[in-house]
Every structure is written in C-alpha cells, then in structure tokens.
Amino acid sequence: MSDISANGPASAGKPRVSILGQSARMKSRNRVEGIFKTLGLTAILFSLAILALMIFTIFRDGSSAFFQTRAAFPITLSAEIIDPAGNRNRDDLTKQTTMTYNKVLNEAFLAALAAQGIKTDDVPEKEITAMISKGAAGEIRADVLADPSLVGQTIEANIVLGGRIDGYMKGRVTRESAERDSNVTMGQLDIADRMKEAGMLATVWNWDFITNTDSSDTRPETAGLGVAILGSAYMMFLVLIMCVPVGVAASIYLEEFAPKNKWTDLIEVNIANLAAVPSIVYGILGLAIFINILGGQMGVEALKMSASLVGALVLSLQTLPTIIIATRSAIRAVPPSIRDAALGIGASKMQTVFHHVLPLAMPGILTGTILGLASALGETAPLLLIGMVAFVANYPAAPWDGGFSDPATALPVQVYSWASRSDPAFIERSNGAIIVLLVFLLIMNVTAIILRRRFERRW
C-alpha cells in the first residue's frame, strides 16, 4: 500500500530526488559544518604554530650563546712586568691590576698576528687590540693568581674575543650591520677574517656561559649564568623545604580533620582566591613585610634586598595554594575503604592518615609539588620587586656560610635584565638563558609525567 501513497498526486508536481542526494539547503548546512570544524582545527594549529615559532626563535637566537669565539696564541707572562717584586708572592701579585695584564695580552696578540704572517699594517694597532674582550685580561690574571708558578712561562692561551667579533663569526653581525655600529670597525672584521683563514680563531663550547657571573654592559661576551643558576637552585631548595611540609600539613588538616564549619569554608575560599592573586602582589607583600618590616624595622639580618631567602619566602607563599590544591585532590583520591580498614583494626585517626593515606597519596603529592616548583622557577615579577634584578657580581656563599641571605639573582630575572640592556649581544645571552630555563622546566615536567604514569593507581 505504501507504493500508492508514495506515488500519490501530492508529489506529482515536484521533481523526484533520491534521499541519498543532498538538497541545496542541506548542502549549505553541511558547508557551514565543514567551516566550523575547520575553524576549530585552525585555532589549535595556529596556537601550536605560534608556540613552535616562539621556541624556534629562542633556539635560533640563543643556541649560539653556548659557543664562544676564542683566539689561540702563546702569551709570555714576563716576570719583570707581572711580578716586579720577583718573589712569586700571591699578595704582591694581586697588586698588579688587569691594566698590566692588558698590556701583556695586547703585545702577545700583536706578536702572534705577526708570527702567523697576518697583514696588520692597514688597521690601527688600537683597533686590533680592541678585538680582545675586556674581560680576557681578568681571566689571565685569575689564572696567574691561582697558580703563581705560571709567571715567567709562556702559556698557550685561548683568549675570549669581543662581542662584535664573536657575533661576526657566528653570523649575527654582518658587514652591513657593522657599518652602523660604532663598537666595531671594518678593519677589525678584516683582521678577524684573516685570523680565521690562518686558523687562529675557533668557535668552541662555552662553559663560561653556565658558570660565569654577570658582567657589565661593555662586555656581553663574558656574561654568564652562574649566579642566576645558583640563586634559582637556592630558592627552589628553600621553597621545597618551606612550602611542601606546610602545604601537605594544611591539606591533611583540611581534608581529614577539619570540621565542616564557617571557619574551614573561609580557609577554602581563601586558598582558591590566593591561587588567582596576580604574582606581582606577592612581590609587594614580600617588599612590605619581609624586607621593610621584618628585615628593616625588626632587624632580622637574613632578610635583605636581593637575598634568595626573601625570594624563596615570596615564592613559597605564591606556590602554597597550588600545592595545597594538588595535595588535597591526591588525598581525596585515596578510597575511604583504606581508611575504614585501618580504623577497623585499631589505628587512630592520625595513624591512619600518616601510615596509610599519605603514602598512598604520595605520587600525586610529588607530581603536584614538582609542577608547583616548576611554576615557581619561572616566576619573575615578584622577584623584581624584592631587588633580585640588581647587578650581582659575586657568587652567593655556600648555604652554611649564610649564602641564603647573600644577594643573588634568578634565571628568569636574568633573562629579563639581559633583555633590557641596550647591546644586542645581550639578546643572544637572554635567549641562551631561556634555553637553560626551559631545559630545567622540561626535566621537572618530564619527571612529573613519569611519576604520574608509573605510580598512578586506579582504585
């Protein structure tokens, strides 16, 4: 009977179409569907492309910071000049400043160029000696002071060259850009080319970038991350020992013991809000309370501007909500049956928590802790306010010598302070510092992921 109704007079006027084909309206609806889906995919691809671009530019501009152009030539450390007293006594040797060593270094450099048969008569002598980094004489001096027996000998030294020559060898400085740059002359670039041909120049792995202290604006080539890495390590250690016990204890209380009343509600709302407070506000807190009140008015000596202890206190307060939130969810994930079993065989509430719940929640707590530390490691803004952006020329002392209250800086702060210097050579350093920072973050995050994968339990 259905045949009749299908071929009835009602449909006689319309063209017959298969239901498998699409009407014009359906086609446009499906087109919209396709566009919508493409937009979603585009949003994701665009975000990831920007991320890739950013990481690419960092590695493109920053990886060269791990290499340094050095010139190899012999230097005769003439005893008459360096040790006029003639007794190799360290105290007498310290009287000779880097000026003296500069003279020795310059003469040795010119002599080495002549010995290699490099044509130098078309470039003023002053320009040639200016190719050597201003920090090189200090390095030689430090070597001599560390080993006074070097005096009078001829050493094969690898001398750091200036930032522009270094940039020229790495391709960052070109002849066109050098023309507009008052810090480098064409003559110096010519000499650099000739030295390279003669095999005097080599771009070698640069440990100094990891270990040196920061250096002044005029010599980017000797600036290093030593103080920043040490400062960050100190702060991470302090955050770990201050923040984690408190965070875990607070979570245990809130999750296992706290009575449900207004007071604990207040604490919970409070923690949620603290997690959303802008980081710079924590910097203001640190400046006002730790430095001005406790350090200044109450006279606590350890709390000073730029001290890693103050930085760690600020970062601890900032990381605390993150750790509490992560720990609470880890504790909550332990099934009640575990608690019931422990209580059932006579454990006290406290024993249940410390002997059973906490060990089972440990992988989750560790993961949350590592992620919290990773975000603390990258935090910059609050540290600016407590003076960690200041120029620090000396390493902080060891922790047992009060190093936690010595001036220090941190990796992300070093990125910022190099980026704000006028010399473009510091941008390379800044990107290099980011690479170091990202490597640390990567290690921490991968550890967290492995922990989670390995120990995560589904009940």
Next chain:
Amino acid sequence: MTVLPLLMILAVLAAAGFILGRQRALALAGGDTKKLHSLPAYYGWHAAIMAFVPAFCALIVWLLIQPFFIERAALSQLPAAVLEDSTASTLAMADVRRVAAGLDTAVAQGAMTEAAIETMDATVTDLRGELGKVGVALGSAVSSEVLAAAKQYRESVASASVVRAVVIILIAVAALARALKLTAPDFWARNRVEKVVLWLLMLASLIAILTTVGIIWSLLSESFNFFSQYPIGDFFFGLTWNPKFGGGSDLGFIPLFWGTIYITIIALLVAVPLGLFAAIYLAEYASKRTRAWVKPMIEVIAGIPTVVYGLFALITVGPFLRDFFAAPMGLGNSAASVMTAGIVIGLLNIPFISSLSDDIINAVPQSLRDGAFGLGSTKSETIRQVVLPAALPGVAGAILMGASRAIGETMIVVMGAGAAAKLSLNPFEAMTTMTVKIVGQLTGDTDFNSPETLVAFALGMTLFVITLLLNVMAVWIVRKYREQYE
C-alpha cells in the same frame, strides 16, 4: 649566645628527651610493651615535644619583645632633642644599630678589643675611619652620644642573650623533667602527641589565611600612607601620570587603567575565539587519540614562563607588527605597543580559556546533544544552538578569569607595552599599565616616604581588588550554572 646554637641545644634536648622518655616508659613497664597504653615511641615523642615546644615558643616571644627593650635602653643615651622627633629618633636608632654592628665586626676581625671599645671616646678616635678599615661604611662621623648609645646597645644585647639562653634552657629542662615525671604505663602519650600534631596541621592551614591578611595589610597600610600625602580624588580621577623626583608629581590613575583595559580587551579578542574554538574542536570533534596528544601540547603554552613571552613580544612580535602594520599604515613606529602586549597575553591565555571551556563543554549532559541530533541538526548546529548556550555561563566565567589574569600579567607588559602613560585610541602606540608602573616605581632606589614610591601600593591595592572581584564573579557565575544539571 645567638639564636642558632640555642636552637641546636633545644634540638639536642629534644633528642635526649625522646630516648629518655622511651626508656623510662619501657623501664616502668618492665620491658613488656603490652602493659603500656601507647607504643613506646609515643612516650619518646611526648618527652621530645615537651622539651622543644614550650621553650621554642618562649624563644619566639622573647625575640619579638627584646628589640623594644633594648632600643629603649639605647635611646636613653641620646639627647632629649632627638627623642622628641620620631623621625630623628628612628634615624638615630638606625645609626646606633649600624655602629654597634660595625663594632661587632671589628671585634670579630680582631681589629679592636672589647676593652678598647669600653674606653673609646668619639671625640678622640676616628671611629668612622677605623670601621671603614674593617669594611663597615658609615654615612657620617660618629657623635659621642651615638657611640654611648651603641655601647649601651651592645651591652644590653650581650646581657640579654645570656639571660635568654639561661631562661630558655631552664624552661626546656623543666618541661622535659615534667614529661618524664608524667611518663607511666597508663599515661596516654599517643593522644597527647596526636593533639600536638593536630595543632601543627591546623597552624599550617592558617598560613594561607595569614598570607591573605599579610597581603591586605601591606597593601592597605602603605596605601593609607600614600593617600595621606596625595589626595585620593586626584589619584583615582587624575588624567595625567607624570611622576617627578623633586615632588609635585601628577599621579593620575586613569591613563594606567586605560592602558590596562585596552591591553586586556585585545588579549581577550585573541584568546577567546582561539581558546573557545580549540576547546570546541577538542571536546566535540577530535578523536580520543588526537585529544590525548593535542591537549597536553596546548597546556605547554601555559607552562612556559611569562618572561619568555615577554622576550618574544620584545624581539619578534613587536618589530613584526611595527614593520608590517603600524609603519605602513602610518600609525606610529613603536615596537612596544598595546597591540604587541595584547596579542602576546592573548596567546598566553589560550590554554587557560581552552582548558576551562573544555571542562565546561564536557559537563553539558550528552542527553542535550542526543536530543538535538535526534531532531536532525548537524554537529555544528548542535554545538552552536544547544551546547554553547548551555555552557554559556561557564564560558563567561572562564572569560572573566582570563580577563583577571590579563590584568594582573606583568612581565609581558613590562617588556612589550612600553612605559609611557597615555590616553590614546591608537593600538600601535606604546602605553602602560598598572603592573608596569608598580614594577617601575618599586625597583631601583626607593624612598619609602615619597608619594612616587607609595603610589605603587595604591596601584597594587586597586589591582588586587579588581582581580579579586573578577574572580569572585567568575566563581559565582560558574557555581550558579553548575546547579542546573547536578
């Protein structure tokens, strides 16, 4: 005796307490642990806690009170004219402390002896020069009053530390003795130890409250200080921002607020469409496998420190926008601009918006989707006409939270937005924000009595209130929405 050795003595006493308490409990039970109420270690812990905690609390109280008494003793040596003026006496006290610390250093390095200090006369000895030799720099020559006060200060500190050590150790020993006396087989050691642990846990959860109190207090007190020096109306409604170091600055909030809002709007214009579409794709279209890969990769964007984005804004995005948009269109030639900072903050906020929206979209019940499919809608129609309206309050909450984060963002604007406070509509012009000025006014040499420095606290206060309000509003909207389905 300084604090650290004292703490070490307390620790040693506590350790001794643990061993003694445990042994005594076992001895009293005749070596049979079944006769004890608690496990033997609890008796040890009880004695250790008794040895450490009361003495430690006393030490804290002592350390808090001591400075007031010592300063009073030292101030009595200063002339009356100095004492009447509170600023002068604070400054004089700082001098006294510095001289006293200098003398300590000199003694420690062997440059002076205690006897020499005792007989020292400021009119005869050049103390400033002497202390300079041991590496203590003093601002001015030392007057005889200050020297007398410094001597008094050192004496009081020395005698106070001896008395302190004796008192603290006595308290510790007495409490330990009491703990040992209490120890008996039917003594409920475990309950007492657990009570202390519970208190410790509670104290830890109070730190979160204390942090909030500390934030509010530090912002409020210095803001009051600022508003006592600078009219509150001129701050909130002033149209010019022009701090001068000689005084007479214009510290108007409006240009900073405008810069902040403008950058936030641009950031949201970037983050919301991208984040929302990414979330929709991940929640509705992507296969499980894609989702498992793509979601963590997007989260990576949020895990990269903001200073990295700042550098990206400074050397890549800024010059790109200047060379390809601003300069050809004649809108200025500044690399640092509202657009630069806004776009980069927007990129940073994508994962934030997308993961929040993703959760919210997933929380929309499947039955709503099935209903829409059953009526013949396509997937995109279902999303646009059913899922998104249902998720709207939650998405709105996510957007508010994103706005709050954009307003509070610091490093990207410090490096990418510029430092000039301007009221302008041109997005390619450098403008500045509240956070930039907080950093600007509080880094470098700061004098905590000038309005130019204190204004940072008023800005911080405003920032705190704005972000808090946005977050509270967001949470309120999200909560209200959740109630509809659960």
